[in-house]
Amino acid sequence: MCTEKITEIRKLSQKYAYASLQMHETIARKAGFSATDHKYLGFFLQKGSLTAGELASLTGLTSGAVTGLINRFERKKLVKRVHDHHDGRKVIIEPDRTKIMALMTPFYQTFQQESENIIASFSEAEMEILKAYFLKALALTQETYNQFK
């Protein structure tokens, strides 16, 4: 069997994950965010509005840390706090997508375009293989995460 090739690819994917982390942290600093703020900012683009509690459980942060996170974003006018009409305890955090995008785009536009160029360099059948791999790898990563959290 091709045990070596398997291990090689596994290590490659590990290296990629680390490089990705480094890249994001570096961009975060350049964009004037702490690494963690930047990390969670993407959440709002992905998920839209969230309550503080939802954000806490998604991020794994304590409620106090989330309060601080929201305060920092609110100061920069990237999100708004809105009280839920149905449940007055809840605070809904409404991101200003346009403003957030405007901050991120300069850094990611080229990267995303190049990423898509790389993907586009594969045939449609090959893309299916990439997709299959990512779906499996994502599931395993999330399982492992859930196992330890």
Add this chain to the structure above:
Amino acid sequence: MCTEKITEIRKLSQKYAYASLQMHETIARKAGFSATDHKYLGFFLQKGSLTAGELASLTGLTSGAVTGLINRFERKKLVKRVHDHHDGRKVIIEPDRTKIMALMTPFYQTFQQESENIIASFSEAEMEILKAYFLKALALTQETYNQFK
């Protein structure tokens, strides 16, 4: 063309990168490390002995932060400080690979095995495609990192 599929895969890989980050941070906490200590611990396994300065430029930390990092690892007896005989200013950090491995393995063994199982579920020709993708994606990520650092 299949623009949608391309974007789908790009987003999938993005999601994977984020999940990977979350997983590593969670494991770090479980293993009794701060997320950053855990992140840099892997460095020693990969690179072996390093000087404090080399570590600083690899991690992007200031020299003071590196001093603290080494102190914490040294307290846990995971690394040793050795003075360079040729250049008395330099401090070589010698990792105790066995000890570090012993700390990491319980958390990563299953994950790595399952990762390899996923890879092994592809044919050899398909593996070549995965490898090709990772090599390109890694290069792009590192380029982007270098561009902003």
Add this chain to the structure above:
DNA sequence: AAGAATTATCTTAGTCACTAAGATAATTAT
């Protein structure tokens, strides 16, 4: 319907890792 328990968020106190700037000590250049 009133009181108790729960839930959601915020506040406070304390900790830890970081940066920036300067100190120390060894090496290299003039």
Add this chain to the structure above:
DNA sequence: ATAATTATCTTAGTGACTAAGATAATTCTT
């Protein structure tokens, strides 16, 4: 020899985190 440079460490201050408790709204119990 002296000056400049290099490598690491130290110190002071900052920022984001946790844990625990406060506050306020909702839901459950009887």
